[in-house]
Amino acid sequence: MTQVLLNALVVGTTYALIALGITIIFSIMKVVNFAHGQLYMIGGFVVYYFNVVFGLPFWFGLLMSFVIVGALGIAMELFLFRPVMLRVKREEVTMLLAMGTAVFLESLALIVFGEKQRGVPPIATGIVELFGARLPTGRVVVIVVAALLIVALMLFIGYTKTGRALRAMAQDRDATALQGVNLKWLSAMGFGLGTGLAGLAGGLLVAIFAVHTGAGTAVSIKAFLMIMIGGAGVLSGAILGGFVLGVLESVGYALLPGSMTFLIIFLIVIGFLIVRPHGIMGKPWG
């Protein structure tokens, strides 16, 4: 069982990164970014290209997964979401736009990266013994790095001027503009931060699991599940949702035949949402 829980920790920390990214975008733009999983997948390929194809260090590739996928997010905000949101107010429109973007990115990735599964050489060798369970060192490194990234993000949001402005913008856009904040710049930045986190998560997990161009859809759905569990728009809820899904998934895969796990997880989430529609940490009013 310890083994299962340690696995849950690996999955949970990276899921938390994914959920944090989608939550930042949701809270500042009120957009559910259904392309989040595809951006995660691209992050994985960025690391593969820098590490395996160009022969550069894994960690440089990881940095680039944040930079490149973040830049992609800024471009999405500037050229897709902003022009559309200026013209229409209905929320379904941005959801459809996000889904369309997901399909577009996935098709583009298939053309550019091909259909092959790609992985990187192990980032660390050896095995660590923890509480009587054995975990490859590489996985321990992934947990530690993901946890550090989460802490860094929370510090950035909680204690820097830009983080404070992002929180303000999530609560009241006009009032934020009245404090002298350039909203155009900040929304693009926030969107880029959110997608950059998807890129980081994908880049980090490629050290453990191989990535392929179809990997995004499942991640998008899982990201959506996580924020439904944790509570949409709340950062602490996103972290919690990531861990809850990580634990459910790991325990499920250990005890049940593979295809049953997500069937049961969906049933649990549906049941849970009937009881608590705004998630664990979410506020009833949004």
Add this chain to the structure above:
Amino acid sequence: MSAAFSISDLSVSYGKVRAVKGISMLAGKGEIVALIGANGAGKTSILRAITGLTRPERGEIRFDGERLDGTGPDQVVARGVAMVPEGRRIFPFMSVRDNLLMGAYRRKDSAGVSADLDAILDRFPRLRERIKQQAGSLSGGEQQMVAIGRALMSKPRLLLLDEPSLGIAPIIVREIARFVTSINRDHGVGVILVEQNSRMALKLSSRAYVLETGRIALSGPSSELAANDDVRRAYLGG
């Protein structure tokens, strides 16, 4: 009078509805000017146009020789104009401290920012007691103090106040009125005061404009307007 602030021939429309129909107004350096009128007369639209939240259809807005129109809210703040919006619009899920610090977003002088934060907390001791509390949990009057404090944290030379007395206990309205007078007197901050509480607005201001359906119906020294029979009947309740 040297007009530090001027609006000329301003029109604001929302779709086909014209909310402001070619108004002009002036405010001297460090003057308190009131803008009174019924609901829907266009008062808030004028303030939104000044701050850049709404793009005017036509007209020119100038402050200290610089054009404000066509720049956007962040540039208006950078040019020394701050607004306390109607309904306060504080950030409810942020601490009082973070709310106040948001007002200093554009400032780089961290020593000056903490000194000003201290000065505001000295002026409103209730806020100091609640500095770590979420601003949304405060009373209406306390929230108004946060909103005014937040606006002052940008060190403005012109302060726009939109209905500061709306929905607030009379005792706090008096405290806020005293505060506005004191920052105007001690720091030379000009004030444009939009109020439905015309009695208070005319008492605080040196000059006033009376707005009716998007046009300026009357203007002049506040004491004269307060004595004007039409104004008394329409806005001061007889």
